[in-house]
Amino acid sequence: MFNHIFESNHKRKIVVELDERYFDKKSLMYAVVQHFTNEGKQCEMIDVNTLLLEGKKYYVYETNVAATYCPPVQRAVLTEI
Template identity: 80%
Template sequence: MFRHFFHTKRKIVIELNERYFDKNSFMHAVVQHLKNEGKQCEMIDVNTLLVDGKKYYLYETNVAATYCPPVQRAVLTEMN
Protein backbone atom coordinates (compact mmCIF):
# COMPACT_ATOMS: atom_id res chain seq x y z
CA MET A 1 0.00 0.00 0.00
CA PHE A 2 2.77 2.44 0.91
CA ARG A 3 6.22 2.82 -0.56
CA HIS A 4 8.03 4.37 2.36
CA PHE A 5 7.57 6.56 5.37
CA PHE A 6 9.80 9.32 6.68
CA HIS A 7 9.41 12.30 8.94
CA THR A 8 11.19 15.39 10.15
CA LYS A 9 10.61 17.21 13.39
CA ARG A 10 7.29 18.79 12.33
CA LYS A 11 6.34 16.94 9.13
CA ILE A 12 5.44 13.38 8.13
CA VAL A 13 5.49 12.34 4.46
CA ILE A 14 4.02 9.07 3.21
CA GLU A 15 4.33 7.93 -0.42
CA LEU A 16 1.39 5.88 -1.61
CA ASN A 17 1.56 3.00 -4.08
CA GLU A 18 -2.16 3.18 -4.78
CA ARG A 19 -4.06 6.25 -5.99
CA TYR A 20 -6.94 7.59 -3.95
CA PHE A 21 -9.37 9.83 -5.80
CA ASP A 22 -11.62 10.86 -2.94
CA LYS A 23 -10.55 12.53 0.29
CA ASN A 24 -12.32 10.05 2.57
CA SER A 25 -10.50 6.99 1.16
CA PHE A 26 -7.23 8.91 1.21
CA MET A 27 -7.66 9.84 4.90
CA HIS A 28 -8.61 6.31 5.92
CA ALA A 29 -5.58 4.87 4.11
CA VAL A 30 -3.24 7.29 5.89
CA VAL A 31 -4.84 6.57 9.29
CA GLN A 32 -4.55 2.82 8.72
CA HIS A 33 -0.89 3.15 7.71
CA LEU A 34 -0.03 5.17 10.80
CA LYS A 35 -1.84 2.66 13.04
CA ASN A 36 0.10 -0.17 11.37
CA GLU A 37 3.29 1.73 12.24
CA GLY A 38 2.26 1.62 15.91
CA LYS A 39 1.05 5.23 16.16
CA GLN A 40 -2.15 6.31 17.85
CA CYS A 41 -4.09 8.05 15.10
CA GLU A 42 -7.60 9.38 14.62
CA MET A 43 -9.40 11.73 12.25
CA ILE A 44 -10.55 15.05 13.69
CA ASP A 45 -12.02 16.38 10.43
CA VAL A 46 -11.37 15.98 6.69
CA ASN A 47 -8.03 17.79 6.88
CA THR A 48 -6.83 17.18 10.44
CA LEU A 49 -5.42 14.09 12.15
CA LEU A 50 -4.43 13.51 15.75
CA VAL A 51 -1.20 11.45 15.79
CA ASP A 52 0.26 10.49 19.17
CA GLY A 53 -1.49 13.45 20.81
CA LYS A 54 -0.34 16.05 18.26
CA LYS A 55 -2.53 17.71 15.63
CA TYR A 56 -1.43 17.46 11.99
CA TYR A 57 -2.86 19.12 8.90
CA LEU A 58 -3.04 16.60 6.04
CA TYR A 59 -2.71 17.51 2.40
CA GLU A 60 -1.99 15.62 -0.79
CA THR A 61 0.75 16.22 -3.32
CA ASN A 62 1.59 14.50 -6.57
CA VAL A 63 5.18 14.12 -7.70
CA ALA A 64 5.68 13.80 -11.43
CA ALA A 65 8.10 11.16 -12.63
CA THR A 66 9.65 10.93 -16.08
CA TYR A 67 8.94 7.32 -17.02
CA CYS A 68 6.15 6.29 -14.67
CA PRO A 69 2.84 7.64 -13.38
CA PRO A 70 2.90 10.41 -10.76
CA VAL A 71 3.39 9.38 -7.14
CA GLN A 72 0.73 10.45 -4.65
CA ARG A 73 2.02 11.65 -1.27
CA ALA A 74 0.32 12.38 2.00
CA VAL A 75 2.02 15.26 3.82
CA LEU A 76 1.17 15.86 7.47
CA THR A 77 2.35 19.15 8.94
CA GLU A 78 2.25 19.61 12.70
CA MET A 79 -0.10 22.33 13.89
CA ASN A 80 0.68 24.53 16.90
Protein backbone atom coordinates in the same frame (compact mmCIF):
# COMPACT_ATOMS: atom_id res chain seq x y z
CA MET B 1 3.70 2.93 1.81
CA PHE B 2 6.54 4.61 3.59
CA ASN B 3 7.10 7.92 5.27
CA HIS B 4 9.79 10.58 5.67
CA ILE B 5 9.99 12.83 8.73
CA PHE B 6 11.31 16.40 8.57
CA GLU B 7 11.65 18.89 11.40
CA SER B 8 12.21 22.65 11.12
CA ASN B 9 11.44 25.57 13.42
CA HIS B 10 10.11 23.08 16.00
CA LYS B 11 7.36 21.98 13.59
CA ARG B 12 7.25 18.45 12.33
CA LYS B 13 6.36 17.45 8.78
CA ILE B 14 5.72 13.85 7.76
CA VAL B 15 5.50 12.79 4.11
CA VAL B 16 3.74 9.50 3.39
CA GLU B 17 4.25 8.06 -0.08
CA LEU B 18 1.17 6.05 -1.05
CA ASP B 19 1.13 2.75 -2.95
CA GLU B 20 -2.32 3.31 -4.41
CA ARG B 21 -4.15 6.32 -5.86
CA TYR B 22 -6.99 7.89 -3.93
CA PHE B 23 -9.41 10.16 -5.73
CA ASP B 24 -11.24 11.59 -2.73
CA LYS B 25 -9.78 13.09 0.44
CA LYS B 26 -11.73 10.85 2.82
CA SER B 27 -10.29 7.66 1.29
CA LEU B 28 -6.81 9.16 1.39
CA MET B 29 -7.23 10.02 5.08
CA TYR B 30 -8.43 6.50 5.92
CA ALA B 31 -5.39 5.05 4.11
CA VAL B 32 -3.01 7.29 6.08
CA VAL B 33 -4.70 6.37 9.38
CA GLN B 34 -4.46 2.68 8.46
CA HIS B 35 -0.76 3.11 7.58
CA PHE B 36 0.12 4.58 10.98
CA THR B 37 -2.11 2.10 12.83
CA ASN B 38 -0.28 -0.76 11.11
CA GLU B 39 3.01 0.76 12.32
CA GLY B 40 1.67 0.54 15.88
CA LYS B 41 1.02 4.26 16.29
CA GLN B 42 -2.14 5.78 17.72
CA CYS B 43 -3.82 7.68 14.89
CA GLU B 44 -7.34 8.93 14.28
CA MET B 45 -9.06 11.23 11.83
CA ILE B 46 -10.57 14.40 13.32
CA ASP B 47 -11.97 15.72 10.02
CA VAL B 48 -11.05 15.44 6.33
CA ASN B 49 -8.06 17.77 6.80
CA THR B 50 -6.85 16.94 10.32
CA LEU B 51 -5.33 13.87 11.98
CA LEU B 52 -4.43 13.18 15.57
CA LEU B 53 -1.17 11.19 15.55
CA GLU B 54 0.38 10.17 18.86
CA GLY B 55 -1.47 13.02 20.61
CA LYS B 56 -0.40 15.75 18.16
CA LYS B 57 -2.61 17.42 15.55
CA TYR B 58 -1.53 17.44 11.91
CA TYR B 59 -2.99 19.22 8.89
CA VAL B 60 -3.00 16.88 5.88
CA TYR B 61 -2.75 17.80 2.21
CA GLU B 62 -1.91 15.78 -0.86
CA THR B 63 0.71 16.23 -3.54
CA ASN B 64 1.47 14.39 -6.75
CA VAL B 65 5.00 13.89 -7.97
CA ALA B 66 5.46 13.28 -11.68
CA ALA B 67 8.08 10.81 -12.80
CA THR B 68 9.48 10.31 -16.28
CA TYR B 69 9.04 6.56 -16.80
CA CYS B 70 6.38 5.61 -14.28
CA PRO B 71 2.98 6.89 -13.19
CA PRO B 72 2.80 9.88 -10.82
CA VAL B 73 3.27 9.16 -7.13
CA GLN B 74 0.66 10.42 -4.68
CA ARG B 75 1.86 11.68 -1.31
CA ALA B 76 0.10 12.79 1.84
CA VAL B 77 1.94 15.57 3.68
CA LEU B 78 1.21 15.98 7.39
CA THR B 79 2.20 19.32 8.95
CA GLU B 80 2.06 19.70 12.70
CA ILE B 81 -0.45 22.31 13.84
